[in-house]
Amino acid sequence: MRIATWNVNSVSARLPRLSAWLESARPDVVCLQELKCSAEAFPAEEISALGYESLVNGDGRWNGVAVLSRVGLSDTVLGLPEGPLFDGGDESRAAAATCGGVRVWSVYVPNGREVGHPHYAYKLEWLEALRRTAQKEAPGPMPYAILGDYNIAPTDDDVYDRSAFEGSTHVTEPERAALKALRDVGLTDVLPRPLKYDHPFTYWDYRQLCFPKNRGMRIDLVYGNAPFSAAVRDAYVDREERKGKGASDHAPVVVDLEL
DNA sequence: ATGCCTTAACGTTTAAGA
Numbered sequence: 001m002r003i004a005t006w007n008v009n010s011v012s013a014r015l016p017r018l019s020a021w022l023e024s025a026r027p028d029v030v031c032l033q034e035l036k037c038s039a040e041a042f043p044a045e046e047i048s049a050l051g052y053e054s055l056v057n058g059d060g061r062w063n064g065v066a067v068l069s070r071v072g073l074s075d076t077v078l079g080l081p082e083g084p085l086f087d088g089g090d091e092s093r094a095a096a097a098t099c100g101g102v103r104v105w106s107v108y109v110p111n112g113r114e115v116g117h118p119h120y121a122y123k124l125e126w127l128e129a130l131r132r133t134a135q136k137e138a139p140g141p142m143p144y145a146i147l148g149d150y151n152i153a154p155t156d157d158d159v160y161d162r163s164a165f166e167g168s169t170h171v172t173e174p175e176r177a178a179l180k181a182l183r184d185v186g187l188t189d190v191l192p193r194p195l196k197y198d199h200p201f202t203y204w205d206y207r208q209l210c211f212p213k214n215r216g217m218r219i220d221l222v223y224g225n226a227p228f229s230a231a232v233r234d235a236y237v238d239r240e241e242r243k244g245k246g247a248s249d250h251a252p253v254v255v256d257l258e259l
Numbered sequence: 260a261t262g263c264c265t266t267a268a269c270g271t272t273t274a275a276g277a
Binding site for chain 2 (some may be wrong): 009013025031034036037059061062111112113152165168169195203205206207208209210211212213214215219242243244248249
C-alpha cells in the first residue's frame with residue numbers, strides 16, 4: 001500500500017497538479033492539508049473520477065484537511081476530539097478514517113504565528129489533545145498513523161540553518177517536547193529519504209529562491225504505531241512536486257507499506 | 260536544473276502562511 005501526506009496550499013489552485021500526481025504516483029491513500037475551501041467547494045467529482053473517495057473537513061478560507069482513498073474509507077471522524085477552539089472558532093484541522101485496514105489521521109497542526117502569541121498557546125493545547133487521542137487509539141494490532149503538516153521541525157537537522165530560526169516558532173523546546181510526548185504514546189517518526197541533498201525537507205518558502213537554494217524544513221511528518229512502522233518498506237519526499245509553475249510550497253511525503 | 264511568494268476574499272489591499 002502506498003500512503004502519502006501533502007499540504008497542497010489550496011486544493012482548488014492545486015487541482016491540476018494534484019490530479020496529475022494522483023495519476024502518476026498512484027497512492028492508495030492521501031492525507032491532504034490546507035485545502036483552503038469549504039467541504040461543499042471541495043472538488044470531489046474530479047477526485048472521484050480518478051478513483052478516490054474523499055473525506056473532507058473544510059471551513060472555508062483557511063485550514064481544511066481531507067483523506068482520499070481508493071481502498072475504502074470507513075469509520076470516519078471529522079475534527080480532533082476535545083480539541084481546543086481558537087478565538088471561539090473550531091478550525092478544520094483533523095480528519096480520520098480507516099482505509100484498507102490502516103487507520104489514518106490527516107492533521108494540520110496550528111502554525112503558532114509568534115512565540116507568545118495566543119495561536120502559539122493554542123498550538124500546544126492542540127498537540128496535547130492530539131496526544132490524548134493517540135494515547136487511546138495507537139495501541140493495538142491495527143496499523144495506525146498520524147500524517148500531516150505538524151508545523152514543527154523535530155530536530156535542528158530538520159531546518160536548513162538553525163540560526164535562521166532564533167526566536168521563531170517551529171523549533172522551540174515546548175513544541176519539540178509536545179512532539180516527543182506524542183511519540184511517547186507509542187509512535188515512531190517514519191523518516192523519509194530525500195531524493196536530493198542530505199536532508200528530507202518537505203517545505204520551502206516561496207520567497208527568495210528558497211527551493212533552489214534548498215533552504216527548507218522538515219515539518220510534514222508521518223508518526224506511525226509499531227504495526228505501521230514495521231510495515232514500512234520505503235519512504236521519500238517527492239521534491240519533484242515542489243518544482244515549476246503552480247507548485248505548493250510543500251512536497252508530498254510518500255510511504256510504501258507491505259501489509 | 261530550480262528561478263526571486265502565493266492564496267482567497269464583501270479585493271483596488273489584507274491576513275495568513277512558517
